[in-house]
Amino acid sequence: MSSPPAVCVVDAKTPGNVGTIARAMKNFGFSELLLVDPPELDVDGEAYGFAGQAREDVLPNAETITFDELVERYHTVGFTATTNEDATKHVRYPFSTPAELRDRLADLDAPTALVFGRERIGLTNEEFARIDEICSIPANPEYPVLNLGQAATVALYELRDLALARDQLPAAYDRADEREIEQLYTNVDSLLRAIDYPDGKRPKTVRMVRRVLGRAHPTDREIRTLHGVVRRCTRAAEVAYGDRSPPRNAGDGDR
Amino acid sequence: MSSPPAVCVVDAKTPGNVGTIARAMKNFGFSELLLVDPPELDVDGEAYGFAGQAREDVLPNAETITFDELVERYHTVGFTATTNEDATKHVRYPFSTPAELRDRLADLDAPTALVFGRERIGLTNEEFARIDEICSIPANPEYPVLNLGQAATVALYELRDLALARDQLPAAYDRADEREIEQLYTNVDSLLRAIDYPDGKRPKTVRMVRRVLGRAHPTDREIRTLHGVVRRCTRAAEVAYGDRSPPRNAGDGDR
Incomplete structure (x- = not known):
């Protein structure tokens, strides 16, 4: 991709989750944060408290947009823990895992947004109906629902190669002669x-x-x-x- | 592995981070939580508040142990964002990435603990000197330091195959004939x-x-x-x- 995907958080209730997502974005090289119906983001509150160094750029540069604008401007990838079981319903099916998504987005040159829904219920079926493709993080069948901030962290980790030219780790492992x-x-x-x-x-x-x-x-x-x-x-x-x-x-x- | 690795949190200051880690453990199938010098974990506080369904089992079943006991009983893998640059110092070198660690631990049958250090400074060099191997999450060279809860979430996501027989996602993608x-x-x-x-x-x-x-x-x-x-x-x-x-x-x- 010529520029890394944007990250869009829809109707988050907890400022702390927005801060956590901003931090994960900065940790993995993403910068464009979009907010649909965000909670109040007080500079002295949890959003900035949880954002680490992203409080300097990602968070203050966040853009508030409507869901209509999101769908119009971006190729949208919606995240959900609960997919449909098979092709008889296609609101949440078929889906990719984050690793599959990374491989597919690598060759794509289009404004793309990774879309995360509100706490507890995530994105609604009405929202999913307008979203272009689905991604789901593999997890414990007995408890697959990740916290919003943790889901975004895992997704951004897995997609980091779309955003980072290199990581912090020294490259060569110098095995002895x-x-x-x-x-x-x-x-x-x-x-x-x-x-x-x-x-x-x-x-x-x-x-x-x-x-x-x-x-x-x-x-x-x-x-x-x-x-x-x-x-x-x-x-x-x-x-x-x-x-x-x-x-x-x-x-x-x-x- | 015959049983999934334990997760050990050393000297965490924030109960919320312990709760976040407990939730990630349950989301990815891990159950054995070890705490060295933990903060107070009040049932009405942030640890239980952030733990989701892990408040029912992972968190109340957590075992408080000493660092000495940890080193004695487990093969220890310490996590750090900042490795040494090369082999001239081996406190934090060589290291694996979580993906490499997953491949290597898959064949191992020994009690193993994934060890995460306190907020801000992580594990000390003194602690690393007693830890068996090093793991580091690839991230942005300009800001590689993940929040404690987020680092553990990424690690447990990447190592989930050591703990889960299957995930929640429907297996077959039924492409049309x-x-x-x-x-x-x-x-x-x-x-x-x-x-x-x-x-x-x-x-x-x-x-x-x-x-x-x-x-x-x-x-x-x-x-x-x-x-x-x-x-x-x-x-x-x-x-x-x-x-x-x-x-x-x-x-x-x-x-």
Whole structure:
């Protein structure tokens, strides 16, 4: 999408929920907040209290519009926890999950609004009849109804790639060089010899170490620290046992 | 996992956040709530007010434990918005995203706790030093810090498959039978003849209808309704134009 979807909250009763949604918008890169029949949003009240840094921009820039204007200006996606069961009723059917919606909206270049309804009852069937497509968050069949602010948070999290060029996380996971990891297994073998580990069990134990580190995918830093620990153990064993059980290549790990 | 992960909230200050987390737990199928140094959870206060139906079970069944007990009894996953940048510091590095965590925990059979820290500062470095692995929610680099309740909601949404055997959504999307869809294109062609549509443009327009419906994947119900509309239009054209431009096979769509 050329610009991220807008978020529209219809007839919210609780200012705190509007603030929570504004915060989630800012956390996941969205900025255009539309309000239909909003509650009073007092700068000293819960909306601003719950908005975090979105109190600086998303919330004060919110636009109040009518439902008619919403339908006219935007491709609308309505959210509901309770879909129809099958195609015999199509007010709330068919629907997408947020993950499916993300994939489909990615290729779309049109003003789009994600529409969330009032607390408890959500959007009415009359409103859904005028909304273009339906989205539903998969949840517990025994209690699928999320709180308004939490539903919007989950949806915006799942759709974040439509709004964010990148996230805050460092990109590359710098797994250690394979040769450094292999060298550690060799040095562990030497250490086992140095501490007089039973010859018959040694290969099995080295293999176990390989399995543990193989699953953990150690970083460069972690492997260097492990090399240091093995090296010091090997030296201690040399001091303790001297020539009685000479460790072979015990110094290989030194660097 | 044989049982879903527990959720542990460390030193929360706001009862409302504990209630929000309890509700998200119930919405996504989790039940074991652990509290380290919790605030007072008054039955008439915000924790119960925000918990929705979780006020019946998750919240009253919450267990208060110490951080020592937490570390001793559980494989711990700590959540943070701010990871270390690379492997030179490993208090908050390496980390998984919630989606990666879900894949890895799926095969794990061990008591596991998802650990969320206090408002504003989250878990301390001292606490992270005792925690087994790190998870971080990808968010806006300019404002990655989610509210405590919202962070837990996103994490539990992403990990729901560890806790729920199924969700509330009807499983099968009953796309219409391919032959019904093909028949509609034939009938649209007949309709175009009946309304005296220019012969040169007709195949192109039928192809356009095919493209629109091809992307929309209509349900059985939708195709039947469209068949009905096309049939009535064709009849109207027959009445209007009679034999001047006789529609071929106009009745094919009748059923």
